Structure formats: C-alpha cells, structure tokens
Amino acid sequence: MDTPRLHGTPLSHFTRKVRIVLAELGVAYEFVRGPGVLATTTAVYGGNPLMRVPTLVHGAHMLIESDHIARYLVRQYDPADRLGVCSERVLALNRLAVVNGVMSNEVVLLLARRGGLADLDGVAYFRKLRAAIDQGLAWLEAHTDPEADGLDYGDIVTICLWQHLEHYALVTGLDAYPRVAARVARWADRPAIAATTPAAALAEAEAAGWRPA
C-alpha cells in the first residue's frame, strides 16, 4: 500500500500521538503540515469534515480521530499491539479519556484566546474547562506509577499532553503533579519522543519552510 500521509500541525498534541506511534512502529510516513487550525476549508485538514487534525490518508482510506488512527496503524503494522494501543483495561480507557479531555479543554481555551478573547476567565464555561483540566491532572497524578514497566500508549498520550502544557503555559501549577512529571521525564530521551517535542517539531517545520497562518 502507499506510504501513509499524516495531516497535522507541528504543535498539535493530538497529531503528535500518531507521530510517536508511527515512529515506535518504524513506519515511514509523509507529514503534511497545515498552516493552522482556524482555516474553514476541509482540504487544509486532509479532508476531515470536522476541520481538525490529525487526519491519516492511506491508500483509499481517510481516517480521523487520533486514537482511531493509532488503532488502524496497529492493525496494519503491529498486530501484537506492543504499545497497548487497543487495550480495553478500565484504567487504560479512563487514562485515555482523561488525557483526551484535558487536551481538548486546552485546545478550546487556546483557540478562544487565539481567536481574540482576552479574558478567558470572564466566561463561566471556560472557568469550568480550566477546573476540569485541574481535576483531570489530579486524577492522572493519582493513577500514575512513575516506575511502571515499559512505554505504553497511555504514556505516549500523557507525554503529548504534558509537554504541550509546558510549551503553552496556559495552565499554571504543574509542579503539583510530580508523579506525572517523573513518568514523562523517564521517556523524554527516547528518540520518538525527543524528536517530536513542541520545540523540535517547530524547528523541524520551520527548517522545512512551514509558516503558521
């Protein structure tokens, strides 16, 4: 089949999940960088009608939703699922839901700010999203074992969330979550992780001539 084509943006943490899975599985792919996520034509998002990234195009298939893409890749390239991408353990499912929820809340707040709203905390719903970020991080802290064996998909998504939070600094008080920080630090030098940090992805994109919209 053709080389998979991944549509994303350099700083998208949802896209990064897929990039790390591709690298861990040793799958070569083409990374198509869109100009940003405020454009309103689906072509910019690889055909995703929801106008979000990531989108994976592989042969005749177009897939959206980072976790669905990761599952598709595992089925294609790693049926043994060494990273536990398809795990249905309750803890794994809840971890994924909490990380995704915190990521999504952060995206809403960042895009509201980027769209011109200066006083995020003046909107009751946005205050709730912030509170849920704090509660979600506290849940992760309580359910993270920094010494657990092996890198799994739960670690990958947590790393993407954590380093994105550090990059944007929209959320303060990250030092309240030392177990999460320790778990992330444990894998920080792994090639697939180090090569896709926000700073590395941005530098790579700029070197390739990418400019944000």
Ligand SMILES: N[C@@H](CCC(=O)N[C@@H](CS)C(=O)NCC(=O)O)C(=O)O
């Ligand atoms: N549930 C989606 C979320 C994707 C998502 O929200 N991506 C962000 C970039 S990190 C985006 O494109 N946001 C634009 C928007 O929400 O309109 C997934 O897992 O792929």
